[in-house]
Amino acid sequence: MKPLITAAVLSATFLAAPAMALGIDTSNLTRTLTFPSPIAEPVTQDQVKPAS
Numbered sequence: 001m002k003p004l005i006t007a008a009v010l011s012a013t014f015l016a017a018p019a020m021a022l023g024i025d026t027s028n029l030t031r032t033l034t035f036p037s038p039i040a041e042p043v044t045q046d047q048v049k050p051a052s
Helices: 002-021
Strands: none
Touching: none
């Protein structure tokens, strides 16, 4: 069983090597996240006393 797995891994490596050597551009696989700038809320001072 081990020689079969070894042969499969080696053949997969040799088959994938040309694709890895091409240097395929992967920069467009994920989107760039952009967030809107936060809006400043007005600061108010309330005359509320905390409950005792």
